[in-house]
Amino acid sequence: MTDSELKQFLERAQNGDSAAFSRLYDEFAEKLYRFIFFRVGHKEVAEDLLSDTFVKAWQKLKQVNSPAAITGWFYQIARNNIIDYYRIKKDFVPLEEVAEFLEDAVNPIDTINLNMDQAKILELLVKLPGEQRLVLQYKFFEDLTNEEIAYILNKTEGAIRVIQHRALIKLKDLVKRKSK
């Protein structure tokens, strides 16, 4: 979908056109499903959360000020739904403790088919500080953009670029040290 199409469908959907909203669903559903599935690890639950994500998005669609913001905004709703799901499951844990639920329940990486370097990298990835690890996982495991990651982690895109830079430098140093 081009930027102008996205703008057009968003505006129409904001005016109550469910057919236009349907086009937005076509555009984002698959990626959002993957995002949710990896975090809940259950097909039916992921389907329900995906459906809830779009219903909530429809109800609050007027909050979106620009087409550029919509992708990240969808992820933010999905993230909140995942947190709600775990809060129910874990019987009301405090909000500050729910960030850990955004870790993957299912590893998106097929660890059986890794080459030696990749296996080493994955092993060292867990040694990174939590936020740095999350940014690399979102970026390289799930192909999310900086903008999407920024929404999910409630940070600016600039902050994500800084975290990403630090994470890669640190990981590179860890790999180097391990190779010696």
Added chain:
Amino acid sequence: MPNDPEQFIEQMIEAAKQRQDLSAWQHHRDRETSDLANLILDLSSLPRHQIEMPDLAKIQGRVLDRISVPQSEHRGIWASIPSFLKIGSAVFGSLLIVVSLTMGVAVAALQSGPDSAIYPLKKIVENIELRLTPEQEVASRQMQFAITRVEEIQAVIEQQQQGQLSNQEAKQIISATVKDLQKSTSAAARNTKAQPRSAIVNKLADINNKLKIASINSEGEVRIEIEKALQSTQDSQAEAIKNFEESGVKIANPPSDNNITASGKLTQVTESTVNIGTAKFLLTKETKYVNLSAADLKAGLVVDIIGQIKDNKSYADQITLIEPKVSGESTVRTEIINPEIVPLDPNSTTETQTAH
């Protein structure tokens, strides 16, 4: 490394994802650059698990079903029918309903709760009613359905508390009822754009109030479901107020988040609490009593309670005795002190009276 290392890394990642040739960076004489390029290449080519995708079209259908009913803009051919024909149809439809009401099943359906096997029939009758409702009355009808849904939620909570329904059953029923409630309130709020009505704002505030009390008196997954309904009703209320104000009328005292009132028969009285159905109020030293004293409190009295929510608990500020010998219903009837509505433009023809 260049002056802007973050931008430089971004370029490398982008190139790796586009499967472009990174060899110039991989064999760069600056070791740091070449190590980074190799790392990014390894990360970008990690093998992924193939996950089984669900039937996205089916989920899409479910989403569209949830967002589009009832919604005035999708009334299709019905919207284009002249109003006199609608009235004719309404009369005919009403006759049909009257006829169907003479049948025991339909009567039972209209009185059924969401845990009942014949409840779906109630929804069908409601849908017919909505279809037959003149355009200008649609929002009011949707609010009427929303209030019915809230009363059903209150009844389910009561059944759960009495052990007639398990927590899981209550959660499932309330979850479905909340979805219906959300549909009705958001559709009604949307309709206020075309027809601003203070009554809709007031009813939404009333529903908010009821849900707040229901939320305080519930727990676990049921509570989360009710909080979802509360959130969406508050959104609908904000939308309705905005539409109302855009029509040239302003709401001077928007409903407060913390004030609540309840009216009805006291169903339970202890030294520190009183209940009207599922609505429980804590009594404090500051609680005022009108037409009775604290010692007179007993189950069966019909009272008005004005209270407030603090720290997720509802406190009674004032209890007024209405009738000592009334065989009133025990279901909760709550309402907020309705917002005062004043015209912004003295020439405005929009409704300016608060309707109950």
